[in-house]
Amino acid sequence: MLDYHILRGLLSSSRRTFTYKRELTEDIMEDRKTFVGPNDTRSFLAPAYRFLGRREAEASFAENKHWQRRDDRYNYFKAGNSVYQPRGFECLDTGSVDEDHRTREYGAWQFTTLRTAATNDMPRGATNTCLLVEGPRTYLRMFHRTAKYPASYYRFAEGDFPCYAVWGRDEAHPLGRPLLEEEDDGCRVFVGRSAFGAIYASTPRFRHDLSIEGFESKLALIKFELLDRDSCKDDVLRHSSFVFRQYGYNPNEPPQPYVLDAEKFNPIWQELADRAFDGFVATCKQMPTQLEQDIAYYLDQDRKSRAGSFEFRSRIEQVDWQTALLLAEEPWQLEVAVHAFDGPQFYEDSNYAGTMTSRVSRMIKRLSCSEERREQLRQMIDGFVAPRNRIWDYSGD
Numbered sequence: 001m002l003d004y005h006i007l008r009g010l011l012s013s014s015r016r017t018f019t020y021k022r023e024l025t026e027d028i029m030e031d032r033k034t035f036v037g038p039n040d041t042r043s044f045l046a047p048a049y050r051f052l053g054r055r056e057a058e059a060s061f062a063e064n065k066h067w068q069r070r071d072d073r074y075n076y077f078k079a080g081n082s083v084y085q086p087r088g089f090e091c092l093d094t095g096s097v098d099e100d101h102r103t104r105e106y107g108a109w110q111f112t113t114l115r116t117a118a119t120n121d122m123p124r125g126a127t128n129t130c131l132l133v134e135g136p137r138t139y140l141r142m143f144h145r146t147a148k149y150p151a152s153y154y155r156f157a158e159g160d161f162p163c164y165a166v167w168g169r170d171e172a173h174p175l176g177r178p179l180l181e182e183e184d185d186g187c188r189v190f191v192g193r194s195a196f197g198a199i200y201a202s203t204p205r206f207r208h209d210l211s212i213e214g215f216e217s218k219l220a221l222i223k224f225e226l227l228d229r230d231s232c233k234d235d236v237l238r239h240s241s242f243v244f245r246q247y248g249y250n251p252n253e254p255p256q257p258y259v260l261d262a263e264k265f266n267p268i269w270q271e272l273a274d275r276a277f278d279g280f281v282a283t284c285k286q287m288p289t290q291l292e293q294d295i296a297y298y299l300d301q302d303r304k305s306r307a308g309s310f311e312f313r314s315r316i317e318q319v320d321w322q323t324a325l326l327l328a329e330e331p332w333q334l335e336v337a338v339h340a341f342d343g344p345q346f347y348e349d350s351n352y353a354g355t356m357t358s359r360v361s362r363m364i365k366r367l368s369c370s371e372e373r374r375e376q377l378r379q380m381i382d383g384f385v386a387p388r389n390r391i392w393d394y395s396g397d
Helices: 054-063 094-098 151-157 267-283 289-316 321-327 331-341 356-366 371-388
Strands: 045-051 077-079 082-086 110-115 126-141 159-168 188-192 194-206 212-227 235-247
Touching: 045 054, 045 212, 054 082, 082 126, 094 126, 126 194, 126 212, 126 267, 151 194, 151 289, 151 371, 159 267, 188 194, 194 267, 212 267, 289 321, 289 331, 289 371, 321 331, 321 356, 331 356, 331 371, 356 371
Parallel strands: none
Antiparallel strands: 045 082, 045 126, 077 082, 110 235, 126 159, 126 188, 159 194, 194 212, 212 235
């Protein structure tokens, strides 16, 4: 079942545009083809307020400016004759694909309160609805870190990985046409009060040396409905979910589909599982190109470090720390330099060394160089030096 920690900022996707404004202006109220922010790749299910007119939306905006987050991901948008306000912290993102669920037809029901009957905090002129995002998505994969794997392993095994989300209902109650649609990447947004959803992902599993051991495929199935007909009771979003997992040990194996038990599962689940799988195969890669390039670059730097660290260390011992940092042309050389000159001059005070992160940050900040060079050094630190050090952020027990 979905834990509350994934019921957070949903609208976190892709290459779409968004108007960043703090006030409800003519520009925000115009019809638009998009509603998510440029860095949002995890949209899936967003409870929302629906206003039938501009006047009601403007009044609600004026009374509830605290809805506007710092990143403006939850601004109003207009589609057709209605204005929609996504509900930020009540949203469910694609993180459900990485949750640990038991394999059964329905997981335990979870309830998210949208309006309390005691305070009746529904904005004037608003009704409840849900925005359902379908198409290529990403989900955030995280691990419980242990000493079993090197720090560099988590640098590449964690992060955003591709998945594909679909929505549907039974033949008697179809979802209908999408509210919004993106032609370039195939994302669609539907509106509904109840539906079935599915997310498919196939993600690489790495060995200690960052070679691919195989792939792990996941299928998350989700069902939800809005319960808000009785004004004397709280308005709630009721949802349940569960996840299937398959592990492969062939690095060249293509994505594998799921075949559900027809006697135990509603036919709609198999239809959605097939659609999610087909969408993933058509639009996503098991091994993202950028990740593949990052790993290749990292391994190349690691080989150079093993071969040339002693020689470069001997070279920079004859100069001061500023010259050493300026001589570092590649990340592996910068790693040698910061470890060679890390010392009391970069401590937080005479009695406390602080973390390696803070000391190296002071080192780069004090370096006499251009801002372009300083930024280049920071990128080397973030991309290679820091991920190799298990105690980079360790400040002592």
